[in-house]
Amino acid sequence: MLKLIRTRINQGYRTSSYPKKDIQLHESYRGRPQINHNCDPELARRCATACPQDAIDPEKGLIDLGRCVFCGLCERLSEGKFISFSTNFELGVADPAQLLCDGNFPDLAAHSKQHFKRLFGRSLQLREVSAAGCNCCEADTNVLNTPFFDLSRFGIDFVASPRHADGLFVTGPVSRNMKTALLDTYDAIPSPKVVIATGSCALSGGPFRDSSEIVPLQDLLEVDLFIPGCPPHPLTILSAMLKFFKL
Amino acid sequence: MDKLLPVANGCMLPRKEIPVLDFTLFRDELLAFAENGGYIVQFFAFTENTRLKALAVLRKDTNLYAVSCLLPDEYQALTAENSKFHLFEREIAEQYGVRPLNHPWLKPVRYHANQRGCQDIFGNDYKEDIPGNYDYFRVEGEQIHEVGVGPVHAGIIEPGHFRFQCIGEIVLHLEIQLGYQHRGVEKLLTSFPFKRLPIVVEGIAGDTAMANSISYAQAVEALSLCHDADTTARTLRTAALELERLACHVGDLGALSGDVAFNPPAAYYGRLRGEFLNLLVILSGNRFGRGLIRPGGVTMPLDEKNAALIVAKIQEVRPEIIQVADLLFTAHTVLSRFEACGRVDRDTAIALGLVGVAGRASGINYDARVDFPTEKSGDFAPCKHIRQKGGVYSRAWVRYEEILHSLDQVEKLVSAANLGKTITPNPVENLVPDAFVVTLNEAWRGELSHCVLTDAEGRIARYKIKDPSFHNWTGLAMALRNEQISDFPLNNKSFNLSYCGFDL
Known part of the structure; x- marks a missing residue:
């Protein structure tokens, strides 16, 4: 018992005051990319050719956040002159057209669907399905339940049964072998329901795009909230959910 | 021979x-x-x-x-x-x-x-x-019942199917049937353009991104002759591999504590795990180290300021980890659940060829860092283990010993790494034709191996990946025999094997 009390005192109170106070991530962190439209077009084309995910449109100066895995190659190649990654972790969008961007898109809170705020703004129960996710998106979603993030204080919980859920939270590129289980889970959730796609894989197939063993999520279900990243930072997921459902 | x-x-x-x-x-x-x-x-x-x-x-x-x-x-x-x-x-x-x-x-x-x-x-x-279209192994008898779990997991975990043949609460047999995560990784590595391969490799198993990237980089470096990583790059790669091990082992100890309903260590270790992921951000810009390791070296140097940050954090969390471990491993409620649970004896472990944490917990002293050292892993004295009885307790304790061992390693590696410069590698274009290479590295779960064969034009003809889980899933099935079905989550977590690393 004494050990328990001693450890408790030493560990202290660790829950973050986000979103009341901002969090500054380490400068190395690669968050929202910013495109410089005034850059040498030849340099932009070189970045686009080298991009492992073919996520860059050099003519229009756009980057597809659905495909991007934030590897940082374009920033390194252009020495930050064409693309530079900021530490801004707010990446969620409600309109898939906005995934193709130059680093600027409207605030999520302003363009999310208002009826979801009414329905789920005070209490949101989600069923997570990992459909061939590599365990990064899963791990960084799970981490929201640790004391630092403490997701439950916002009235958001991940539940074990789809019958208890208000929505589906999908990670992974959706393997052929998980398609049926994913759709069964979706069907078991009572309507009205929300679908959240998390991570480059769920948004575009990610590293596995073009594999004959996967079925793109967008071909199966209508997605309401898109959260880019490979994997998205826990704060990216948290901020997207708070803005989409609460603000 | x-x-x-x-x-x-x-x-x-x-x-x-x-x-x-x-x-x-x-x-x-x-x-x-x-x-x-x-x-x-x-x-x-x-x-x-x-x-x-x-x-x-x-x-x-x-x-x-x-x-x-x-x-x-x-x-x-x-x-x-x-x-x-x-x-x-x-x-x-x-x-x-x-x-x-x-x-x-x-x-x-x-x-x-x-x-x-x-x-x-x-x-x-x-x-x-x-x-799932497969006739599962069945035990027959009046008092026998069957429990099927998955593929969708009740928590936020990857999918797999587990089928228990039970008599009352006792498990006679556990059949583990995976494959739901299959993405065709090996085929992609022979058909995708070269620039996509490092990204696919990082996604083989995201929690093992560092070990897979190192195995891939070593294979390509061997097959391209002119690309060899410098000392600083090798030091940083080894540090990244050990940080990955630390994050996973610390998280596992917390989860094991949570599975026996002792919540304080679960909360503390859950948070402490995040500290190591944040150190990987300093090293790589990503919480899982993605983007850092490429054939020929690493993409980011480590400057003096950031090296000092990492060393200071390691020194800060070490006493915390030790204190929480003291709380966990001396609580009698924890010990009564950990001790003598899910035992895989040494003979069974040898017969199945178990590797990594599970193998060492059963008394097989094999660590690829010691027997087949790569990068800078051979520079350190091996981690010693004292509890090797093959149960949940041993698997937890082996992790704790490895945590302390890796903390020392990272501290030394990072202190050395900021002294040297490193060259960011250019993408590899050509491989030696008709060649073979095999790489072995000690991932946090155990021996990870990549094997590559090139064809007459120097393209990759066959890429074979073997995750340590490929050996160890059968160990979990054996551990469950004659245990209570309610002890499955605890045993499963004590192995904590990869679904996507197995399913590829």
């Missing part, structure tokens, strides 16, 4: 040097090797000029060997005589439509069509929805 070719970890060889034995001789050699204290690192099939061949990489003590043969469409299963081969043979049957005769329990591994386009061994048509 003289029929086997000695090979070195991460060294390129011309393919023609690998001995091609007559199948009967090949089979006898492999069985004799496995009987006499040897282990299977790789055993897979591939096509060469329309002929089907098999290649095996074997290890015994600190020696590695390679040997190959022409593979007939049907042959007498090796598994019937030695269980170390069982998953390898099932995989070959599924990937290439080869039938091992008298295999004790031939069943699908990942539910996909074979690569030769010939008839499926299991009689499946993969245009239909196949997963």
Whole structure:
């Protein structure tokens, strides 16, 4: 018992005051990319050719956040002159057209669907399905339940049964072998329901795009909230959910 | 033994040097090797000029060997005589439509069509929805009941199917049937343009991104001759691998505590795990180290300021980890659940060829960092283990010992790394034609191996990945025998194996 009390005192109170106070991530962190439209077009084309995910449109100066895995190659190649990654972790969008961007898109809170705020703004129960996710998106979603993030204080919980859920939270590129289980889970959730796609894989197939063993999520279900990243930072997921459902 | 070719970890060889034995001789050699204290690192099939061949990489003590043969469409299963081969043979049957005769329990591994386009061994048509279409092992009797779990997990965890044959609360048999995560990784690595490969490799198993990236980088470096990573890069890669191990082991100890309903250590270790992921951000810009390791070196140097940040954080969390461990390992409620639960004895572990944490907890002192060192892992004294009885307690304690060991390593590595400069590698374009390489690294779960064969044009003809989980899932099934079904989550977490690393 004494050990328990001693450890408790030493560990202290660790829950973050986000979103009341901002969090500054380490400068190395690669968050929202910013495109410089005034850059040498030849340099932009070189970045686009080298991009492992073919996520860059050099003519229009756009980057597809659905495909991007934030590897940082374009920033390194252009020495930050064409693309530079900021530490801004707010990446969620409600309109898939906005995934193709130059680093600027409207605030999520302003363009999310208002009826979801009414329905789920005070209490949101989600069923997570990992459909061939590599365990990064899963791990960084799970981490929201640790004391630092403490997701439950916002009235958001991940539940074990789809019958208890208000929505589906999908990670992974959706393997052929998980398609049926994913759709069964979706069907078991009572309507009205929300679908959240998390991570480059769920948004575009990610590293596995073009594999004959996967079925793109967008071909199966209508997605309401898109959260880019490979994997998205826990704060990216948290901020997207708070803005989409609460603000 | 003289029929086997000695090979070195991460060294390129011309393919023609690998001995091609007559199948009967090949089979006898492999069985004799496995009987006499040897282990299977790789055993897979591939096509060469329309002929089907098999290649095996074997290890015994600190020696590695390679040997190959022409593979007939049907042959007498090796598994019937030695269980170390069982998953390898099932995989070959599924990937290439080869039938091992008298295999004790031939069943699908990942539910996909074979690569030769010939008839499926299991009689499946993969245009239909196949997963789970398989006659599970059943125990019959009036008091027997069956519990099926998954593929969708109740928590935020990857999918897999577990089927328990129980009498009352006691599990007689647990059958683990995976394959739901199959993304066709090995095929992608031979068909995608070169620039996409590092990204695919990082996604083989995201929690093992560092070990997979290092294994891939070493293979490509060996096959491209001119690309060799400098000392600073090797130091940083080793530090990243150890940070990955720390994050996973610390998280596992917390989760084990949570599974026996002792919540304080679960909360503390859950937070402390995040500290290591944040250190990986400093090192790489990503919480899982993605983007850092590329063939030829690393993409980011570490400056003095950031190195000092990492060292200071390691020094800050070490006493916290020790104090929480003292709380966890002395709580009698925890000990009563950990002790003597899910025991895999040494003989069983050897018979199955368990590796990594699970192997060491059962008394097999094999660590690829010691026996086949790469990068900077050979510079450190091996981690010593004192609890090796093969149960949940041993698997937890081995993790704790490795945490303390890795903390010291990271501190030393990072202090050294900021002294040197490192060159950011250019993407590799050409590989040596008709070559072979195998790499072994100690991922946090155990021995991870990549094996690459190139064709006459220097393209990758076959890419074979073996995650440590490939050996260890069967260990979990054995651990559950005669345990209470309510102890499954605890045992599962004590192994904490990879679904996507297995399913590929």
